[in-house]
Amino acid sequence: MQSWITVILMYAAIFAVFYFLFIRPQKKKENALKEMRNNLNVGDKVTTIGGIIANVAKVEEDSVVLEIGPNRTKVPFEKWAIGTVESKTEQA
Structure with missing residues (x-):
């Protein structure tokens, strides 16, 4: 049982790292581009x-x-x- 909790926590940590390093900055960049294009x-x-x-x-x-x-x-x-x-x- 302890090993399953460790595995789940590791996957959650990896997902969190990917989210904050890749997904969130890309969404911010897309929103900035959309705003810039709408304000032409x-x-x-x-x-x-x-x-x-x-x-x-x-x-x-x-x-x-x-x-x-x-x-x-x-x-x-x-x-x-x-x-x-x-x-x-x-x-x-």
Whole structure:
């Protein structure tokens, strides 16, 4: 009986270590990315997950329209494709 309790406690300890080292930080990162993508504004400079640097021209529910290049070509992207926001527009 004592050995079963030890085994159960070891599995619980291993699960706790994995949760605090891997699962919890990943969920925090996903929530931060989701919040960042939901707070996009027109004029923000963003980088897509493919490495394209552009300015946000229009924000829709599930997508954004980005201005790319010197000709300011407008290209639609899904919000999940936005990797980082380089700079926010100045809020007055």
